Amino acid sequence: MTDPDGSPPAEEATTPTPADGGWVGVVANPASGAGVGRLKAEALAAALKARGFIVETAWTPADRAALVARANADPERRRLVAVGGDGTVSALINERPEAPITILPTGTENLAAHHFQLDGDPEHLAGIVAAGKSAAVDLGVANGRRFLLMVGFGFDGDVVTRHHGLRTASGSVRPTHRGAYVEPILRSSVCYRFPKIAARIEDAGAEETLIGTTVFVFNLPRYALNLPFAPHARQDDGLLDLVVFRDPGPFHALYYLWRVLLGSHLKLSGVFHRRARRIALSSRGIVPVQIDGDPGGLLLPLGGAAEADPALATTRDRWTVEVLPGALRVLVDPSWSPEPASPPADLAARGPFG
Numbered sequence: 001m002t003d004p005d006g007s008p009p010a011e012e013a014t015t016p017t018p019a020d021g022g023w024v025g026v027v028a029n030p031a032s033g034a035g036v037g038r039l040k041a042e043a044l045a046a047a048l049k050a051r052g053f054i055v056e057t058a059w060t061p062a063d064r065a066a067l068v069a070r071a072n073a074d075p076e077r078r079r080l081v082a083v084g085g086d087g088t089v090s091a092l093i094n095e096r097p098e099a100p101i102t103i104l105p106t107g108t109e110n111l112a113a114h115h116f117q118l119d120g121d122p123e124h125l126a127g128i129v130a131a132g133k134s135a136a137v138d139l140g141v142a143n144g145r146r147f148l149l150m151v152g153f154g155f156d157g158d159v160v161t162r163h164h165g166l167r168t169a170s171g172s173v174r175p176t177h178r179g180a181y182v183e184p185i186l187r188s189s190v191c192y193r194f195p196k197i198a199a200r201i202e203d204a205g206a207e208e209t210l211i212g213t214t215v216f217v218f219n220l221p222r223y224a225l226n227l228p229f230a231p232h233a234r235q236d237d238g239l240l241d242l243v244v245f246r247d248p249g250p251f252h253a254l255y256y257l258w259r260v261l262l263g264s265h266l267k268l269s270g271v272f273h274r275r276a277r278r279i280a281l282s283s284r285g286i287v288p289v290q291i292d293g294d295p296g297g298l299l300l301p302l303g304g305a306a307e308a309d310p311a312l313a314t315t316r317d318r319w320t321v322e323v324l325p326g327a328l329r330v331l332v333d334p335s336w337s338p339e340p341a342s343p344p345a346d347l348a349a350r351g352p353f354g
Contacts (some may be wrong), residue, residue, distance in 0.1 A: 040104055090291070241353050
């Protein structure tokens with residue numbers, strides 16, 4: 001059986017609500033939302049305990065790893081909650097949880113939470129955890145690092161890297177806001193050189209190489225400011241959406257952004273959209289990378305990996321991005337259903353791989 005758009009229906013499962021008290025691990029970023037993260041985590045813990053759950057909270061990376069290990073030891077009776085922004089969610093999924101997860105958003109964009117229609121109400125989320133409805137979700141993996149949202153190569157990666165540098169310049173990670181991106185965008189517009197990037201689809205029978213200067217690989221459809229860069233992406237189709245912007249320069253970048261706002265960017269001759277399971281990327285210049293809104297390292301010029309800083313594990317001269325179908329379960333409201341996403345006519349004519 002398929003959905004109206006021809007895609008397989010989202011797999012759902014219900015975890016029984018514990019009558020005698022289950023266990024929930026809360027992974028929290030206390031600095032998220034200018035300190036709101038700690039208050040929300042404490043309110044969530046209280047709401048879960050009122051429903052009979054045993055709650056354990058992790059505030060540090062070491063505690064987070066230990067918490068996920070405990071959940072993985074008994075995934076049938078355990079659940080995990082990320083309290084924070086998309087960076088907190090990314091950190092959690094990279095611990096490779098086997099238990100279902102959900103999100104209490106307190107960050108700047110909260111793209112993952114918005115996709116699954118999860119609001120910032122601790123009481124409401126406690127009810128979702130208790131109800132136990134979960135949906136199967138694909139993940140992407142870029143050179144060993146998992147992502148839920150997207151990975152970006154080029155101008156976007158340069159902006160994210162500069163923004164992160166400003167946030168951490170004082171030696172600690174400062175809370176951020178959308179206005180904090182203005183300076184890095186301006187600096188990237190002046191300094192970034194837009195080297196060409198080759199994105200090669202490696203799926204058998206659908207091999208193709210696309211050349212551009214900014215490349216995205218999406219698992220979920222939306223980007224910062226809720227912009228629909230890949231409006232037809234599904235979280236459970238076993239494919240990633242590759243979007244390649246061909247032309248270089250800040251003026252083209254602004255023009256592309258304007259067309260994204262209008263929802264017409266995929267109609268441009270200088271924008272390529274394909275769906276694929278595995279993509280290899282290379283360049284003859286230095287290309288910054290962002291993964292789920294955080295710096296991911298560098299795509300180095302071909303042959304330049306030997307000169308990379310060994311501390312940057314994701315700095316290589318060839319990146320591979322591929323999909324992990326159904327690698328995650330997300331607890332959602334019982335009324336949740338994904339946005340309908342019918343492929344555009346031109347993509348349907350080309351087939352699933354372009």
